[in-house]
Amino acid sequence: MGERATATEEKRRLILDAAVRVFARKGYHASRVGDIAEEAGVAHGLLYHYFDSKDEVLEAAFRENWSVLLERIQAVEESGESAREQLRHVAAILLRTWLHQPDVVRVVVREIARSPEVQQRIGELVKPIEAIRRIVERGRATGEFRADLDPALAATIFYGGIDEILTSWVLGQAAGTPDDVAAAERTLMDVVSVGFAGR
Amino acid sequence: MGERATATEEKRRLILDAAVRVFARKGYHASRVGDIAEEAGVAHGLLYHYFDSKDEVLEAAFRENWSVLLERIQAVEESGESAREQLRHVAAILLRTWLHQPDVVRVVVREIARSPEVQQRIGELVKPIEAIRRIVERGRATGEFRADLDPALAATIFYGGIDEILTSWVLGQAAGTPDDVAAAERTLMDVVSVGFAGR
Amino acid sequence: MGERATATEEKRRLILDAAVRVFARKGYHASRVGDIAEEAGVAHGLLYHYFDSKDEVLEAAFRENWSVLLERIQAVEESGESAREQLRHVAAILLRTWLHQPDVVRVVVREIARSPEVQQRIGELVKPIEAIRRIVERGRATGEFRADLDPALAATIFYGGIDEILTSWVLGQAAGTPDDVAAAERTLMDVVSVGFAGR
Amino acid sequence: MGERATATEEKRRLILDAAVRVFARKGYHASRVGDIAEEAGVAHGLLYHYFDSKDEVLEAAFRENWSVLLERIQAVEESGESAREQLRHVAAILLRTWLHQPDVVRVVVREIARSPEVQQRIGELVKPIEAIRRIVERGRATGEFRADLDPALAATIFYGGIDEILTSWVLGQAAGTPDDVAAAERTLMDVVSVGFAGR
DNA sequence: TATGAATGAGTGTTCATTCAT
DNA sequence: GATGAATGAACACTCATTCAT
Numbered sequence: 001m002g003e004r005a006t007a008t009e010e011k012r013r014l015i016l017d018a019a020v021r022v023f024a025r026k027g028y029h030a031s032r033v034g035d036i037a038e039e040a041g042v043a044h045g046l047l048y049h050y051f052d053s054k055d056e057v058l059e060a061a062f063r064e065n066w067s068v069l070l071e072r073i074q075a076v077e078e079s080g081e082s083a084r085e086q087l088r089h090v091a092a093i094l095l096r097t098w099l100h101q102p103d104v105v106r107v108v109v110r111e112i113a114r115s116p117e118v119q120q121r122i123g124e125l126v127k128p129i130e131a132i133r134r135i136v137e138r139g140r141a142t143g144e145f146r147a148d149l150d151p152a153l154a155a156t157i158f159y160g161g162i163d164e165i166l167t168s169w170v171l172g173q174a175a176g177t178p179d180d181v182a183a184a185e186r187t188l189m190d191v192v193s194v195g196f197a198g199r
Numbered sequence: 200m201g202e203r204a205t206a207t208e209e210k211r212r213l214i215l216d217a218a219v220r221v222f223a224r225k226g227y228h229a230s231r232v233g234d235i236a237e238e239a240g241v242a243h244g245l246l247y248h249y250f251d252s253k254d255e256v257l258e259a260a261f262r263e264n265w266s267v268l269l270e271r272i273q274a275v276e277e278s279g280e281s282a283r284e285q286l287r288h289v290a291a292i293l294l295r296t297w298l299h300q301p302d303v304v305r306v307v308v309r310e311i312a313r314s315p316e317v318q319q320r321i322g323e324l325v326k327p328i329e330a331i332r333r334i335v336e337r338g339r340a341t342g343e344f345r346a347d348l349d350p351a352l353a354a355t356i357f358y359g360g361i362d363e364i365l366t367s368w369v370l371g372q373a374a375g376t377p378d379d380v381a382a383a384e385r386t387l388m389d390v391v392s393v394g395f396a397g398r
Numbered sequence: 399m400g401e402r403a404t405a406t407e408e409k410r411r412l413i414l415d416a417a418v419r420v421f422a423r424k425g426y427h428a429s430r431v432g433d434i435a436e437e438a439g440v441a442h443g444l445l446y447h448y449f450d451s452k453d454e455v456l457e458a459a460f461r462e463n464w465s466v467l468l469e470r471i472q473a474v475e476e477s478g479e480s481a482r483e484q485l486r487h488v489a490a491i492l493l494r495t496w497l498h499q500p501d502v503v504r505v506v507v508r509e510i511a512r513s514p515e516v517q518q519r520i521g522e523l524v525k526p527i528e529a530i531r532r533i534v535e536r537g538r539a540t541g542e543f544r545a546d547l548d549p550a551l552a553a554t555i556f557y558g559g560i561d562e563i564l565t566s567w568v569l570g571q572a573a574g575t576p577d578d579v580a581a582a583e584r585t586l587m588d589v590v591s592v593g594f595a596g597r
Numbered sequence: 598m599g600e601r602a603t604a605t606e607e608k609r610r611l612i613l614d615a616a617v618r619v620f621a622r623k624g625y626h627a628s629r630v631g632d633i634a635e636e637a638g639v640a641h642g643l644l645y646h647y648f649d650s651k652d653e654v655l656e657a658a659f660r661e662n663w664s665v666l667l668e669r670i671q672a673v674e675e676s677g678e679s680a681r682e683q684l685r686h687v688a689a690i691l692l693r694t695w696l697h698q699p700d701v702v703r704v705v706v707r708e709i710a711r712s713p714e715v716q717q718r719i720g721e722l723v724k725p726i727e728a729i730r731r732i733v734e735r736g737r738a739t740g741e742f743r744a745d746l747d748p749a750l751a752a753t754i755f756y757g758g759i760d761e762i763l764t765s766w767v768l769g770q771a772a773g774t775p776d777d778v779a780a781a782e783r784t785l786m787d788v789v790s791v792g793f794a795g796r
Numbered sequence: 797t798a799t800g801a802a803t804g805a806g807t808g809t810t811c812a813t814t815c816a817t
Numbered sequence: 818g819a820t821g822a823a824t825g826a827a828c829a830c831t832c833a834t835t836c837a838t
Binding site: 605640641 | 823825
Binding site for chain 4: 425427428508509512513527546547548550551552554555556557558559560561562563565566569571572581582585586588589590591592593594595596
């Protein structure tokens, strides 16, 4: 029974991964149920054994990839490091995903996470901005960041910077090589280290 | 004939503005051609007098509103102010648009900026980033910004910050009141003033 | 007033000739009112001053070109020549039109005259087959053609031969040079001369 | 699986036959996709399972019925009969189709043969003319037909005669009873027997 | 006469979803 | 589980015709 469940789970994952690839290639709205099924090598009818609807596939594809990132960010939050180090790690998590899972970035980070429709339906899947805000708040409390820094705005700016860098890679405006990733992390931290500290 | 042309231009604009409102309200994909026509108070067939397709309406709506912002940003670039002041003005132009034309921001942020397909077709979207990059380069040349700041990355981060702030307002995660706009401008400049200067 | 009428008539003819060219180029169903107006160099609204509908243009284009051919065929019928000579002249009239008015052949002979819709609406515009049938009947009466030749069938075959030859030119399967036209006339008459005479 | 394929093929044929009936009744352009589906007793969406477009249905309907005739004509060509007998059989094949499949003739004669656009795309329509030309050439080689008979022109005339006879039945200008068919065959052969032999 | 903006009925096609096998 | 045939709601777009100017 455990094996059964595992086999079922594997097939589910097969479809989900196929969905991510297809979304990455064609975009959210242009992807058809048949495209996903074809990419997964199954009949499109089978999709409805594992998911209730096309939208459900989207949501699951998002949720299950996104949650991995969220967990890692949460681990950072609980690490006890300085706020600056925590921000550095958060940036690293998000930016380096581009190297290992570019399709996930293309789809989950850039498309689904920003789609108003999905956004509204998946309330619990808030973006890492809140985590960043909490980090900033703690940094402010410890005096690491200056007292008059608005945590929510700072978090938004920080995340926006990361997101826009990822976008430049997704759109091919910048190469997104490992060196680029390293440079992006460095520049971002250079800016906010002093920018958030205020001097 | 001049009057004729003007009347025609007005009707075109009427449809375009209606489209922006509808897209802002329902999103591009959920907006039917008939919705736009109804909002504009014309028959849906008339839309095809002025535009080749629904897609073209979105592009035109973007281009014709975006170009106004681009011109204002260009004026800032030519103002001869310090790089920091120029960045402040660019941020103000983009962020304050939310106060005067929230629907335009809604459409640009949600429908254009999030859709890789559209973005590829409309190179114009990256124009502000390029302007910012030039400003940063000049600031670096004058010693206003530190020498080891990567202008392209800095520009990407700066623009990303603005974009994410607008997104938070569009998605209703933050209110976007005039005070919020002022606070956003201030915080953003606080961060990059020292962050870009490096001390 | 006479001049007025003439000017009016000229404009009408202008549109009609444009219609023939457009039909020849794009085919009956693919031709739009706007195409005809553009070809004629007038606004498409003007078309409705001269004709009641698009169909009316088609009908008029057909009628006014077709009637010329019918009159010439009628003249042949009244010429008092032998049936064989009359057939030769009918064939010449139809086949040589290709040399002078290929568009008329393309449209009127091949498309409109065979279109069931138009055919039914324009009852009085019967094809020359009936004229040919009468010629055959007279040839039979004079003993020129054999007595057991069915005139209606003979006429149909004769006209069909002409029509198919024109088709081969229209479709470019044969060149349709003046020499081709001459050869076609000769071969057709060679066949029916003895074929209709029966020996 | 063989049964499955057969069932699928049957459904496809069901739709195709329905299409032929509808096209024959209303003409291609006046036939709506929904009409065909209704005639076939299926949902209109199913049509697109079996065909790419309405156009493709017409083409398939033509091709799959036409190919039967082409095969039979080819069999005649290989029969070793005299050229005259072969021509008689070709005429019989084409003309008698009217008795068994009047709708097919209606569609082929009216919609396919009259539409230059379709005809260009479907080279097959000229196949019978080419077969007839080869028969004439052989008849000329054996001395059955006179040496100065142009085979291409003769074939065109012969086929044109058949086509025009079918047209007269399709358009209701002649009844097209079995007797009419027999008379048509007889008259056509009477004419070309001596017409092609030249004496 | 002449223009071309405006109308709106009409239709081919797509595609998520269902369900018999 | 797995397949893919079958369904039908939904929608962008066309184009003949009208009419104010």
